Amino acid sequence: MTATLPTLPADVPNVTPQDREYHRLRSTYTASHTPGAILLPRSDSEVAQALRYAAGTAAPVSVRSGGHGLSGRSSNDDGTVIDLSRLSGVEILDPETGLVRVGAGARWAQVAAALSRHDLAISSGDHGGVGVGGLATAGGVGWLVREYGLTIDHVRAATVVLADGSIVRADGRSSPDLLWAVRGAGSYVGVVTDLDIDSMPLSGVAVTQLAIEVDPDGAVLERWAEFMAGAPRALTMSGALVMSDDRPVLVLTAVVASDDPRVAEKALRPLEKLGRVHRGRVSSARYADLVPLEHLHPNLGQQPSTTTNALLRRITADSARALVDVVSHRARPLVQLRALGGAVDDVDPAATAYAHREAHALVTATTFPPYSGPDLDEAVVPLLPYSIGAYRNFETRPDDEAFTRAFPGATGERVKALAGRYDPDGVLSRVDRL
Template identity: 35%
Template sequence: MVNDDISAALGGSAIRPGDPDWDAARRFHSGIGDPALIVRASSVEDVRSAVALAAREGLEIMVRGGGHSAWGTLPGGATIDIAALDDVTLDGTRVRVGGGARWGDVARLLSSRGLGLSSGDTASVGVGGLTLGGGIGLMVRAWGLACDQLVGAQVVTAAGDVVEVDDVAQPELMWALRGGGGNFGVVTRFDFEAHPLTAVVAGELGIESDARPVLRAMRDLLPHAPRELTLTYMDVPPMDPSAPAGASIAVVWAGDDENAARAAIAPLLATPGVVPRDLGLRAYPDILLDGPEFDPDAPMPGFVGGNTLLPRLDDDAIERLAAFREANAASVLLLRSLGGAYGDVPPDVSAFPAREATWFAMAGAFDVPGLLDAAGRARALDDWQAIEARGAGVYGNFTTSTDQSWVERMYAPPTLARLAEVKRTWDPGNVFSRNHNVRPA
């Protein structure tokens, strides 16, 4: 039972089991939580009070913004809901975003001013979780990760202090915030440098042939393609509600030059079985998806697979990825092109791993009764592990696992050691542990 002093100190913003608002407060975009306490913060001072009191009571903290994280499903601890901290303001090309804002809101404001950022794929995803985990967006080759565009932040630390962070004031903490996850405090404001963007050229290419020659054509095209071009290959089964069934390539060109975009993908369109669909100018917010919310009556099945950051998409990797999809009727395969601005960032600027990667790849079999038995699960896992072994790291934002062993798969040992030193400075008691947790050195 949570100490009554916490509820008294936080007033109506503190919600506990049995309170009238409890059932609504513990439900979030991706599930239903069972924490000991939920604090709905409407100001930075609310966050400070919640952090200080939770730390005093020995409650692990989970920060909720957009609510897409699986960490909210873990029982116990204190959830600090910062969804109300969603202001978005512009000063020239500098955009200041509240820690609880969602990407759709940011995109709409930026678009109205002829600006853009390489954010996530989904409008309802929180700015905070995506950025702190890196953020492999739809314009990643043009401008890098979401965290690469981060130039400053306001952080409430485990001690309850409010710290302004940038590359000059707190360079080590700034480095850790670019890809090190939510280990170091509650980020109540993100400062980004936006880019001129009047529109994007976007659309879809249908695939009516075997995946292998198409994936080879994509691989051969991207090293020489303009940075404005980012491609995403996806093959999903009919059961996935987030995308039409079958294989396709999403095309995003960061700019309004439709002729240049079409010229860039011309070699891909020459590949047998690749068919253009609805390619044209779009407003930046319109390319963001609307992901379905959690439905307790139809929970998502388990997922046997993972993701990896591939330095090379060679023929063997293509064969393994295509064969995985073919071997599992209820499975998904996704690849997104990297390189370009993503690869320009040296390792001492951000904690995000594997800047040498040229492709992000994800594959997994849905654990559906009747389609996947114990032998099938073991085979799918073995097949995936052989693919992941070819990578240089994994992307924490693209997993629903709360297994803490993921952190060692995400970062190379020197990066993890450096993150642990930053953690010791800012959160020596590991209060912020409901994440891909970096333990203090």
């Protein structure tokens, strides 16, 4: 039964179930939803109106930048969705330093295309359809993560609309606590409408695909992790551990933050010592080619799935065997591996709401229908003893346990305290409870 909602704010464009656009805007990438109203603010003041409206209801409140989040929390049933897609500007504030102001409703394909014209880049996830707001307030593990670090590491300021409708400019001088929360836990303190981010100069990258045959005990995975620990930080690698003819294979994309293929060849050459490695030709590309405009699509609940993840300090012999056990499970989960380290390690763990600077590998596991949460939980059991935490954006079920894994100890206590200060009535936590 649809909840009765107060009168929608007259100045804010909106879409309701009676409108033709509703079917295109109601859902997320992973889940189909039926919200009571979708508001599409065009300015900070209209976001404030939308939030005040939402706060006046008892229904769920979702904020959406791109709708690509795995949890599906950027929409809901019977409540309000504040869709930021009309706040999608990309402006270079300082060509000398590369400081860029990005609207939270932009998608990373749009950002990369705009910056590419100036030989600039922001490491920004691995899919161009991902929204800026969801990624740049939670972490940001992108194709350049070892060279650039997390996206949040380069956020210098943000405009935040608080749950009471107040508009605050958060930076290191005037609102350091709020900026700290924006950099990793932004959804708990307000609606971020734009971010000032330091981009990096980058005229091009070198890219190749490779596949590594994995032995039954996973020893090759440990050797790959050792290789990455000593690799130049310009090299970032991520991919999937898959089963092929009942044998595990590690299928990877390697990206080198250089437009010189010789730099990539030198960085990748030691991989040949790992075992049976099948490598494609190194090619040159723009960063925008990695997150292309072709990735942009409406989100219609087209990829139902259940995902969880684990951050590992490193891949050891024991955790490598566990990874093989996970991918061999009857549910055949999609297991993705991302190498961290490099520039991620440069930041003090207390400087942002992402505390896991010692983690050098991120493992994501996903099941698809007919398999569901219990099957995934069973599949990942072998890996759990080696997990030191989690990355919040790769979790379908953001419950209390997931919160503690993402925000351990003092970090979690600080996030909760700031959420209580900036959103005392819990308006923004009606879908994603602390």
